[in-house]
Amino acid sequence: MTDWSQLSHAYGSAEDIPALLGRIASEPNSERWSDLWSALCHQGSVYSASFAALPWLADVAGSDDREQAVSALSLAGAILTGSDQPHEAGDVRAQHVAEIETLLALVNQQRRTASDHTEYAYLLEAMLSFEGVVSWSEDLVWGLVNEEYEVSCPSCRANLFVVIGERGFFSTSGDYALSEDDVETTPLRPVNPADMDGIGRRLHDMTLTDGHPEVANAMTYIFGDATCPDCETGFSVAGGQANADWSATH
Numbered sequence: 001m002t003d004w005s006q007l008s009h010a011y012g013s014a015e016d017i018p019a020l021l022g023r024i025a026s027e028p029n030s031e032r033w034s035d036l037w038s039a040l041c042h043q044g045s046v047y048s049a050s051f052a053a054l055p056w057l058a059d060v061a062g063s064d065d066r067e068q069a070v071s072a073l074s075l076a077g078a079i080l081t082g083s084d085q086p087h088e089a090g091d092v093r094a095q096h097v098a099e100i101e102t103l104l105a106l107v108n109q110q111r112r113t114a115s116d117h118t119e120y121a122y123l124l125e126a127m128l129s130f131e132g133v134v135s136w137s138e139d140l141v142w143g144l145v146n147e148e149y150e151v152s153c154p155s156c157r158a159n160l161f162v163v164i165g166e167r168g169f170f171s172t173s174g175d176y177a178l179s180e181d182d183v184e185t186t187p188l189r190p191v192n193p194a195d196m197d198g199i200g201r202r203l204h205d206m207t208l209t210d211g212h213p214e215v216a217n218a219m220t221y222i223f224g225d226a227t228c229p230d231c232e233t234g235f236s237v238a239g240g241q242a243n244a245d246w247s248a249t250h
Contacts, residue, residue, distance in 0.1 A: 007049040010042035014049035021056055024068075033071050041075060046082030051092050054079065058099040061106045070119060073107045077126030081134045093132065104130040112210055120212055121145050124203070133199065144218060151226075155233035162188070162237050164221045171226040186227040188237065190220035200238070 007014040017039065024032045040050040057079075060072035080092070080100070093100060107127045114120040125141040128134065143149040147165025152158070162171045169190070174183030193216075196204055200223035207215040227234050 077129035
């Protein structure tokens with residue numbers, strides 16, 4: 001039996017969490033889920049109560065209510081990805097191995113039947129988190145959902161936007177979204193799917209199998225190359241992310 005009063009969340013004692021979980025279970029809505037996110041995964045920070053909630057989240061993730069199941073999977077994935085982990089949490093994955101195995105099986109079920117682009121991207125993020133590939137999963141999904149990455153040129157350190165989606169496939173150092181004038185852009189160079197390997201190839205093939213060809217196409221640009229419009233240095237899009245572990249997978 002969890003003694004929530006001995007645990008903490010973003011706002012102090014976690015003794016209020018059981019009541020919030022009860023309200024979500026009886027009458028779920030987006031506001032209550034938002035309250036739970038704010039308490040357990042506040043701007044990427046997680047707490048002792050966050051990990052204590054994993055068994056409950058695993059139960060909800062098995063719900064027949066898809067919306068609630070996806071909400072639980074997304075929050076659980078974010079908790080395990082949390083960049084600011086409390087030192088007293090210890091080896092969270094070892095302590096919650098059963099819940100993580102359950103969450104991984106459930107997220108793969110939901111992933112294969114997801115039709116919404118955004119939902120699918122967040123399920124990919126959760127899947128990678130449950131698998132332990134947490135170093136860049138959040139950055140990957142940010143770009144898939146927002147259709148852009150903000151990177152620094154590895155040579156001149158210029159701040160760049162790498163755009164992947166309906167607005168095109170290019171890099172620019174100008175604020176293309178707000179500028180009333182044309183900004184200088186350089187086209188991205190996608191990798192040939194046949195030449196992909198590692199996690200890039202796996203994600204590309206998975207998204208095709210799952211019926212999301214637009215995401216698979218985006219993967220060829222994410223694991224492809226860009227050119228800095230300021231100094232004309234070429235670099236890998238994945239490797240250009242702030243997290244060095246991206247480049248290790250490319």
